[in-house]
Amino acid sequence: MEHININKLLHKYLKYWPLFVFGAIICLSAAYLHIRYRAEPQYAVTSTILVKTNDAGKGSIQNESIKSLGLIKNSTDVDDEIGILKSNGIMEKVISNRSLNINYFVEGRIRDVEIYGEDTPIEVLVDETDTNLIHDLPINIKLLDSTQFELKTFVNDENYQTVHKFGDLVSLPYGTFTINAKELTDYKDNGKPLYFLIRNTERVIDTFLQNLSVSQVNISGNLLSIRFTCSNPKKGEDVIAGLIETYVEEMIKYENELAENTIKMIDSRLKLLSGEIEGVEKTVEEFKTKNDPSSVTSNPDLYIAQANDYKKLIADYQTEINIIDAIETYLKQGNTDTPIPAALSANDPSLTSMIDKYNETLLEKGHMSQSASKANPLIVNLDRTLNDLGKAIVENARSAKNRYMIAQRNLQSNANKYQAQIAKVPSMERQLVDISRDKSTKEGLYLYLLQKREEEVLSLAAPVSSTRIVSLPKAGRFPISPNKTALYLGGLILGLFLPLSVVYIKELFNNKISSLEELTSLTSAPFLGEIAKSVDGNIISTTNGKRTPTAELFRLLCFNLEYLKKTDKNQTILVTSTVKGEGKSFVASNLAITLASNGESVIALSFDLRMPQLMKNFGMSESPGITDFIVKKEVPTEQIIQKHPSIENLHLIGAGIEINEVGRLMLSERIEILINELKQEYDRIIIDTPPIGLISDAFALNAFIDSTIYVTRKDITKRENLKTVESIYKNGKLRNTMVVLNDTKAPDAYGYTDKKNNH
Incomplete structure (x- = not known):
């Protein structure tokens, strides 16, 4: 094995030390010039929010009961919330509401500097529907006085220089927009040219989403950390603040839509029950008019009491059957774009779970529809899932209905035993008991639905988001890039590596005696x-x-x-x-x-x-x-x-x-x-x-x-x-x-x- 002579190897390269010094100086100088004049500092803006998950509100039977009343909204998984926060639809609304697709710059001798917020003297409102709009075109603006400004740009080998007033609609071959002067601004005119760019919204969305990251603070918790990198700290803070605000608004809007649909369904059912109750009351009135009710009320006995107990249970089951019938009717009517009121099925946990899942899938489809077409494979897949869940709910409802009907028949069989014992009870008394039972059933269902309606109205009247901001958006004091240490170290390494490579290649191709x-x-x-x-x-x-x-x-x-x-x-x-x-x-x-x-x-x-x-x-x-x-x-x-x-x-x-x-x-x-x-x-x-x-x-x-x-x-x-x-x-x-x-x-x-x- 050939031994390497370190001293000989070092001597071979150290004789070229001026080349190494020159290379290091050149590369370090290039790194300095890049940091000083070329690289744009990037700041990290962070915020933390708390979201509710599927486990929230399920710690006890009481919480589940409160949820059945509609006071606790259907919660979603943390991964789903991350997906919503990083969706195109949410980011598009943030950019549109704050005109973040318009960038303002002050020209510099080497690098232009972007200004934002209070540092800008103007506000540009763009007509995005204008077919002549040219994106990424530098449009120079000169403030002539407090009422007028001058626009200057170069398009298709032609110079455009026009004068306009603030607030007027400006329609030019390269776009239509309105420019307003800000009353409160920190902008100081130092003679350097000012210009603005109208960015393509889709590209801005892609750029912002690339710079955005949302992750769980810890695996077992519900805290989400939001991080956004931006060259302007204030702009980055506004982006995250707008993101959280839009996210909360969308969640409240969805919860309100669910409550409104529930109220509409309950109102429809209450109107039907109200007519049925009126009919029963009229029957009672007619019966008492034709017959003397005193004989009915003066001869109750033990058998009648026990029979009435069974009939009361039968009536309770009938109430559940009626509720299931309402759910079946709702699905058969083809209402696939509105959530199912899960509050009506509170006494059947299995059916409630399936309806919650149906509503969650419908919510996910609604969010995804904001940034995707109906032909999108994900939308088609969600439609298929909703259809399958609807069929499963119908089958589950039919199964529950069959169980209740079997239980009814069993109770009826027991009640018939007691009916035989009260056969001697006058027909008038039996008729009055039947009428009273029918009336009691309908009144019970009516009161139940009326209570649910009031709960949903109360929830709608006081909309509260389940999302809580733990820490407000805040930019770091120092930029995260460019990394000066890494750049200088890289420059030094490159400055040494290049001469080393030159010497190595020279020695590699040198076939002559050198020592x-x-x-x-x-x-x-x-x-x-x-x-x-x-x-x-x-x-x-x-x-x-x-x-x-x-x-x-x-x-x-x-x-x-x-x-x-x-x-x-x-x-x-x-x-x-x-x-x-x-x-x-x-x-x-x-x-x-x-x-x-x-x-x-x-x-x-x-x-x-x-x-x-x-x-x-x-x-x-x-x-x-x-x-x-x-x-x-x-x-x-x-x-x-x-x-x-x-x-x-x-x-x-x-x-x-x-x-x-x-x-x-x-x-x-x-x-x-x-x-x-x-x-x-x-x-x-x-x-x-x-x-x-x-x-x-x-x-x-x-x-x-x-x-x-x-x-x-x-x-x-x-x-x-x-x-x-x-x-x-x-x-x-x-x-x-x-x-x-x-x-x-x-x-x-x-x-x-x-x-x-x-x-």
Whole structure:
């Protein structure tokens, strides 16, 4: 497993620290400018309300009884209330009632500022039905005086500039509206242009609902937390206040509609019962007129009393049957858009529960119909549910009616037993008892319905919402966005990440040697040393006692050359590289100069016969040279050797005349003669050869050399070229191969420095 060198990794990126500092400054500045001039602060407005749920008012039998009287309204589930508060219909009424689809702005140099409420000097009333109305069009308004104003805008490549009076109806190609001046306003005209926008109501509804959240404060409670985000705190407070107000109004309206429908049904039933009671009373009157009632009232006995008790129970059941008949009649008449008065079925809990569910579903359909069409799948589903509930109520009513009728028959059977005992009672008495029983039944039902009617009237006369505001809408003191800490932190991270990415990508696509560590890790050949980058690119000079960092590194190179030598003399040294431009001629030239300055007798050979460079470094002629010696066998060695004019102990041999067939010359026996003669005369022989990555001339000299200096150059030599170095070293293609890294950064300080080159 490859271990990561943290110091090396940090050094790779820290050398680009100015880029990181620049990136951080730029991104932090961008974050500051965004916060200062671009980002619009958003405030959170919160409120808490308490709603009643299905569990409310059911803590005891007494509460259930009070509910049956109509004094406690049908409650709904908390989730349903959340859905109502977040419905399009409620929000549309809030926006319409407060003209929240009209926004007022004061132009700024960089960002326009929205004003609202008392900060606005005018009030715009828009005709939403105008087909020419253009939404989101900036309409500039200039207050000329207390009675007049000027409108200016640009529509369809045409400027419109008109003057109007406050309160007049303004009809223009882009809309119809009325503008009124406010008497109480905090607006101060500082010369900055004022304009307003008429927003599309549907889009405003969507935006407001996205910024609105309603949730339970805790799962087991009935408290709802309402939260709305807005750029203007006062506007946000008005939105929540309007939302709660509209919600309460709609709930009261629904409760009143339920009470009014109940009263209408009871009135209809009371009118019918009133006629029936009048008929019974008239029958009693006629009976007493024809008969003497004294005989009836003077002979009561025990059997009659017991029979009357059973008949009283039979009458009670008959009352329940009549109530169920009324409910059946109500449903059969097709009243599917009005709630069923649940108060009439208080003595049958199962039927009461089903009617409550029917009314709740009808309420949900009513709220949803405000923002959805009849073809909406949800509306269709609710209609189906209402139809199923209606059928279930009818079936339940029939079942209850059958139970009451069976109970009636049983009671009647028992009553008949006693009737047999009172058979001797005069017929007149029996007739009077029957008439009295019928009268008692109808009067009991009449009084019951009359009591229910009074209760519903009382509830309607004093409408009270079950919703209570726990905390009024209040905006926070500080904006919730933009988050300055997050933006600055994000800017800093981005400012560091971008340079890091650039450096990483640069390093990823960089296929060249960039450091000494990288060089030594890619080849096992001995490392001879590194050569600092020369300021002027010329060969070093030893005149006037000047010593540059480059000269010092060449002296160190000579020391390492002796330290790493594998032969006693290490006399003949070949200098080569992979490709042109890596500095092999520069290294050969300076190595020769350094050895000569150390007192050794040195000769440098320009064996790059195709593109010679060595003699140019010294400003000397290439001819006569090596090719002359090889081709012209009569040319002696002394004739091609040139002494350097200023550097003592340094001699050079140029490439000679240009020859096309250089490869054939490299196999000439004259080369061996030349090298052997030079070995007799000089301490060091430095041979500059062509790059071996292109030409194989250097391999022909391997038999005559003691060591090889393979020159690589920082940011020039490719990593893949080091495979060639590794192959040469391991296979011995060039003797005693050692690697030099050229063009590195000069050390910060040396024992001797050249003021001219000190940088």
